[in-house]
Amino acid sequence: MKTDAIKKYVFGKPFETNSTVEDIETSDGVPSYVTVSGDSIHITYNMGKNDKVYGMGEAVRGINKRGWIYETYCSDDPMHTETKRSLYGAHPFIIVDGEDVFGLFVDYPDRVTFDIGYTSINVIDITVGAPDYKLYLIEGETPLEIVRKFRQLIGRSYIAPFWSFGFQQSRWSYNTSRDVQSVIDNYRDNGFPIDAVYLDIDYMESFKDFTVSEQNFPDFGEFVKSVKAQNIHLVPIIDAGVKIEDGYDVYEEGRDNDYFCKDENGEDFVAAVWPGKVCFPDFLNPKAAEWFGMKYKTLTDLGIDGFWNDMNEPAIFYSEKGLERAIDKVTSYKGKNIGIYDFFGLKDTVLGVSNSPDDYSSIYHNVNGESVCHDTVHNIYGYNMTKSASDAFKKIEPDKNILMFSRASYIGMHRYGGIWMGDNQSWWSHIKLNLQMLPSLNMCGFMYTGADMVGFGDHCTEELALRWLALGIFNPLMRNHSALGTRNQEFYRFENRDAFRNLLKLRYALIPYLYSEYIKSVENSDLMFKPLSFEYRGDRFAEAVEDQLMVGESIMIAPVYEPNAIGRSVYIPEDMIAVKFRSEDDYSVQSYSKGHWFVEIANDEVVVFIRKNKALPLVKSADCTVNIDYSTLRFIGEIEDEFEYTLCRETGASNGESIISKENYSVSAPDNGTLKFNKI
Ligand code: MIG
Numbered sequence: 001m002k003t004d005a006i007k008k009y010v011f012g013k014p015f016e017t018n019s020t021v022e023d024i025e026t027s028d029g030v031p032s033y034v035t036v037s038g039d040s041i042h043i044t045y046n047m048g049k050n051d052k053v054y055g056m057g058e059a060v061r062g063i064n065k066r067g068w069i070y071e072t073y074c075s076d077d078p079m080h081t082e083t084k085r086s087l088y089g090a091h092p093f094i095i096v097d098g099e100d101v102f103g104l105f106v107d108y109p110d111r112v113t114f115d116i117g118y119t120s121i122n123v124i125d126i127t128v129g130a131p132d133y134k135l136y137l138i139e140g141e142t143p144l145e146i147v148r149k150f151r152q153l154i155g156r157s158y159i160a161p162f163w164s165f166g167f168q169q170s171r172w173s174y175n176t177s178r179d180v181q182s183v184i185d186n187y188r189d190n191g192f193p194i195d196a197v198y199l200d201i202d203y204m205e206s207f208k209d210f211t212v213s214e215q216n217f218p219d220f221g222e223f224v225k226s227v228k229a230q231n232i233h234l235v236p237i238i239d240a241g242v243k244i245e246d247g248y249d250v251y252e253e254g255r256d257n258d259y260f261c262k263d264e265n266g267e268d269f270v271a272a273v274w275p276g277k278v279c280f281p282d283f284l285n286p287k288a289a290e291w292f293g294m295k296y297k298t299l300t301d302l303g304i305d306g307f308w309n310d311m312n313e314p315a316i317f318y319s320e321k322g323l324e325r326a327i328d329k330v331t332s333y334k335g336k337n338i339g340i341y342d343f344f345g346l347k348d349t350v351l352g353v354s355n356s357p358d359d360y361s362s363i364y365h366n367v368n369g370e371s372v373c374h375d376t377v378h379n380i381y382g383y384n385m386t387k388s389a390s391d392a393f394k395k396i397e398p399d400k401n402i403l404m405f406s407r408a409s410y411i412g413m414h415r416y417g418g419i420w421m422g423d424n425q426s427w428w429s430h431i432k433l434n435l436q437m438l439p440s441l442n443m444c445g446f447m448y449t450g451a452d453m454v455g456f457g458d459h460c461t462e463e464l465a466l467r468w469l470a471l472g473i474f475n476p477l478m479r480n481h482s483a484l485g486t487r488n489q490e491f492y493r494f495e496n497r498d499a500f501r502n503l504l505k506l507r508y509a510l511i512p513y514l515y516s517e518y519i520k521s522v523e524n525s526d527l528m529f530k531p532l533s534f535e536y537r538g539d540r541f542a543e544a545v546e547d548q549l550m551v552g553e554s555i556m557i558a559p560v561y562e563p564n565a566i567g568r569s570v571y572i573p574e575d576m577i578a579v580k581f582r583s584e585d586d587y588s589v590q591s592y593s594k595g596h597w598f599v600e601i602a603n604d605e606v607v608v609f610i611r612k613n614k615a616l617p618l619v620k621s622a623d624c625t626v627n628i629d630y631s632t633l634r635f636i637g638e639i640e641d642e643f644e645y646t647l648c649r650e651t652g653a654s655n656g657e658s659i660i661s662k663e664n665y666s667v668s669a670p671d672n673g674t675l676k677f678n679k680i
Helices: 143-154 177-189 220-228 249-256 286-295 320-332 340-351 357-361 378-396 429-443 462-472 497-523 540-544
Strands: 006-011 035-037 042-046 052-055 068-072 093-097 101-107 112-116 123-128 133-139 196-199 233-239 271-273 276-279 306-310 364-367 370-373 403-406 418-420 549-551 555-557 567-572 576-581 587-592 595-600 606-611 615-618 634-637 642-654 657-671 674-679
Touching (some): 006 143, 052 429, 101 123, 101 143, 143 429, 177 196, 220 233, 249 286, 306 378, 320 340, 320 357, 378 403, 429 462, 429 549, 462 497, 497 615, 497 642, 587 595, 606 634, 615 642, 634 657, 634 674
Parallel strands (some): 196 233, 233 306, 306 403
Antiparallel strands (some): 006 133, 035 042, 042 123, 052 093, 068 112, 101 133, 112 123, 271 276, 364 370, 567 595, 576 587, 576 606, 615 634, 642 657, 657 674
16 A cells, blocks of 8 residues: 555544554644644635535435535434434545545544534534544545545455345334244245344343343244244344343343443443443443453354344433433423423423433543543444454354444444444435445445335335335345334335335345445445446536446446436436346346436336446346355346456355455357356
8 A cells, every 4th residue: 555645643642443454654744735723623624616525424415525514423313314413423534526635534533523614615624522633634636546545544344244135124123033933924925035134122131132032032042043944044133231130140240340331430320221221331441342242142152143233322311310400400390481492491401311411421431441531432432342243253153254233333343344324214315315325434434334225214105115125225234124113114015016026136136246346345445336426537417416326347326216206317427228127037228328318217117227348247036145046147238349257255254254255257249139258
């Protein structure tokens, strides 16, 4: 790596986040186009009128982040409206693409505010929570070059197991083993492929981590085996908070060994989440992290090989102190004739009990014997929870690659697991948000990711489900998940089952391509999902496109995200072949020349745009990933002479990671209408 293109500046005494893996010498004096001022907490840059700004990872709004103010602060917030500043992940990395082309990574584990043309339309003003941080400035010719350098700096992204590229069904909650079996039966009986079913909080005994309700999942180990025999992986949730209960081993071990976070008096910090009162494992204390990580063994011993870590911002419903304060305030108004502003204040007091800054300020971590207030390290709590599990998996089952993804994250965590995009809603606008977050997350190293397909909160419709599925089939993490109390949205619940079956099967036909592109993007520090602006430099139309993506090297997608549409406008950035799939074998092909087009797309169709002289590999779909038959490989597209393609396959696991083999194919011009190919 040309490390001279990355400059590191150190201000004050930064807390070590372990976000990076490369050692870079400290420079002094930032280049003149960037100004660091105000006791080093302000970083400013004057943008040109047409500069674009990328990055920020998990955040609302467009791929071009310009025109809003974002804050990196891991937040449990299920209302992803466009005015939000923070979501669950904290990813303080931006790329400026204008006269100057550079990346800025503000490595600081608490709040950093990125005002990107909000206060002043042409100014980027970054405010760091404290003057103790590392600033990386990455220079390059293009945004893609900057991403590559940045990704090398932060280290190789997590590679999820091959089976987790299959379709996964979730809901809060499938309450019993019968419920789970019935989901599997419904998928299989309808001929819908599926690889995993999720267990949300209700599988546990009183929401206690690493327990399983004996009543609802009797003989859980046998059950795990029986679903595995049906080629289904069960993926249980693990919450950050540990229930306080005498006799519960996880609690008692944590308490007795001082593995929990403390309060200002040195007592275990107590707050309430799902199980009622809980303590939070101190993941910043290496001993506590190691201890908690090994607890996953309780479940891996029963055959579980995938997990999702939730509520690890950490989310807090209330603390005793906070609740008391709120109750006092509420009762102080009793019998009084309160004015309207007091009334609103009252409402805010009650709502503010959850995830309150006062509570976070009362949490203390033990970092190598030193007590560190949570306020300065908030964003790396969930990161270290996920790292603790990943480290443990390598010891517990080195011959397996165990699926792990998290809700909260910080840059660096991308080496240990994936993330899902949190509690979105069954809203049309959230299909687009799903699309826009994919490249932004890739820029920050998060490759195994996806949104809760069809939407977590709120009620979905059949049309929304189909349209979202048409994007969902390209998400590495393709999971249908929904909240308690919302309309059932398993795909067999809808009327047009043929359409759902066809689209799900299309996903399986595409898995070899998606997996290969995933692996290559990880290995080459590349984006699997590229904005058109990264690929077609200097094309002002391509540069403005916010609702289409390049997926891997061969294709572009342009999903419909509006109701009652008959298709959509698509910008074709170079001559392309549009393949309109109704199913894996039923498709029509049309050529498009560069320019703006309206493309008709019915809601039971998926259109894939294949670049000229590139090809898309496909296999015959299967009911689950283990049954994918690579001997059915074929390529579609339009090739003038020859195209070389590298297919990546998982052949096993060692040291907790997938072993990947590669096959190179040479694909050439049509012979009787289908492309010829041979292994080289
Ligand atoms: O307070 O476990 O984001 O996926 O279904 C809600 C219940 C807690 C939030 C997660 C969501 C999960 C839900 N959890």
